[in-house]
Amino acid sequence: MSSIDDTDRRILNRIQSDFPITESPFAAIGDELGLSENEVIARVRRLRKNGIIRRIGGNFSPEKLGYVSTLCAGRVPPEKLEHFAEVVNSYPGVTHNYLRANTFNVWFTFIAPSRESITESLAEISEKTGISDILNLPATDVYKIRAHFNL
Amino acid sequence: MLTDLEKKVISVIQGDIPVIRRPYRDIGEMIGEEEQIVLSVLRSLAEKGLIRRYGATLRHQKSGFTANVMVAWQVDEDRIHEVGREMAEHEAISHCYRRNPDEKWPYNLYTMIHAHDRDSCHDIAEALVQKEGVQHYTMLFSEKELKKTSMVYFEDEFE
Numbered sequence: 055m056s057s058i059d060d061t062d063r064r065i066l067n068r069i070q071s072d073f074p075i076t077e078s079p080f081a082a083i084g085d086e087l088g089l090s091e092n093e094v095i096a097r098v099r100r101l102r103k104n105g106i107i108r109r110i111g112g113n114f115s116p117e118k119l120g121y122v123s124t125l126c127a128g129r130v131p132p133e134k135l136e137h138f139a140e141v142v143n144s145y146p147g148v149t150h151n152y153l154r155a156n157t158f159n160v161w162f163t164f165i166a167p168s169r170e171s172i173t174e175s176l177a178e179i180s181e182k183t184g185i186s187d188i189l190n191l192p193a194t195d196v197y198k199i200r201a202h203f204n205l
Numbered sequence: 206m207l208t209d210l211e212k213k214v215i216s217v218i219q220g221d222i223p224v225i226r227r228p229y230r231d232i233g234e235m236i237g238e239e240e241q242i243v244l245s246v247l248r249s250l251a252e253k254g255l256i257r258r259y260g261a262t263l264r265h266q267k268s269g270f271t272a273n274v275m276v277a278w279q280v281d282e283d284r285i286h287e288v289g290r291e292m293a294e295h296e297a298i299s300h301c302y303r304r305n306p307d308e309k310w311p312y313n314l315y316t317m318i319h320a321h322d323r324d325s326c327h328d329i330a331e332a333l334v335q336k337e338g339v340q341h342y343t344m345l346f347s348e349k350e351l352k353k354t355s356m357v358y359f360e361d362e363f364e
Contacts, residue, residue: 066263073260075247077240078226091226098224098261105264109221109355112250113258119215119358120206125304125315143352146360151352154275154345158310161275161345165356189310195286195303198293199257 058106061089065097066106067204073110115199116165122192123165124172127158128179129187135160138183145175158189207255210238212359214246218259219358262355273319274326276333277312279341285314288337292316297329312343 058066064087074082080098081091101107116123130138135153142148142162151162166172172190180186207215213236222228229247230240250256280288285303292314293301300317316333320326323346330344 066261069261070263071258071260075229075244075251075259077229077244079228080224080226095224095226102224108262108264110224110261111220111222111259111355112215112218112256113262114215114219114255114356114358115257116356116358118255118257121356121358125302127310139351146357148352149354149356151350152347153349153351154347156343156345160351161347162352187309189307191304191307191310193302193304195289197289197301197303198298199301200299 058101061087062097062101062106065089065094066101069098069110121165121167122169122172123163124190124192126162126164126176126191127156127189128160128162128185129158130160130183130185134183134185138179138185141179141182145179147172147175158187210242210246211250211255213238214243214250216357216359218247218256219355271321272323272326273317273347274323274330275345275347276316276318276330277310277343277345278314278316278339279306279311280314280337280339282313288339289314291337292333295329295333297325311341314339 065083068083068087073079076082078091080094084091084094098107128138128142138160139151142160143151145164147165148162149165151160153159154161164172164175166175176188176190180188217232217235223231225231227240229243233240233243251259289301289303292298297318297320298316299319302315303313304315306313318326318329320329326344330342333339334342
């Protein structure tokens, strides 16, 4: 693991949400943390190069942009896993896909313009892979969604 | 619902913004708009609550949160909102959703637990069992990441 120091930690804790929307956002962050703009930029570039920062940008709730989302799970025998994952991953709306320890073992999130298009895509996946057991579990209530980690 | 200008700004900031002094000026150049226009559209998107979170996304494995587990719980429907809200307050839980059960899958509450190792994940789940009195649950540890990316919205609209 690449080492990060306290200053990196302060920067990371600051920039995970409410990234400044001003002409010079890194100068604004520097002002808040008592660092120069150049130092903030240099550190953020390094943290991104190290892979600690995956990306900096906007994260959206699909529903607010007119899209729908769901969580799906396929029951896939080991010999079909590779092909199933390849077919599922080929859909741009599949953003996360994990192999998990369960008989329903392939868990993926699916974002699309409508419920109908998700149903159609899942039918298509079943047809292409021969896997008929695919759960479609859209959220009915959201109690929490957070992606800010205090380091 | 969204204007073309809003969609254009979203189509850029859903990616990775440049780490330079004036990133919004560069973004403006990408979409053929002034820096001030980009800033005002972004501010308005944020004010309208259309950006859920704006900032850096970290790789947990590299930032010390090495273990995570999805726990699916089978909760009595008459208690589910109460249990869902209480679990949501737990610091280690990042996501908490209710989903309809399926005839092949009885679980109706889903939590994502993050910790420094798997043992801690088990401890946190056990503490939640004690607190909420939910007996039936399954811990779905991830064995392999098959895909992880960000959604690309409005991809077909601006070629």
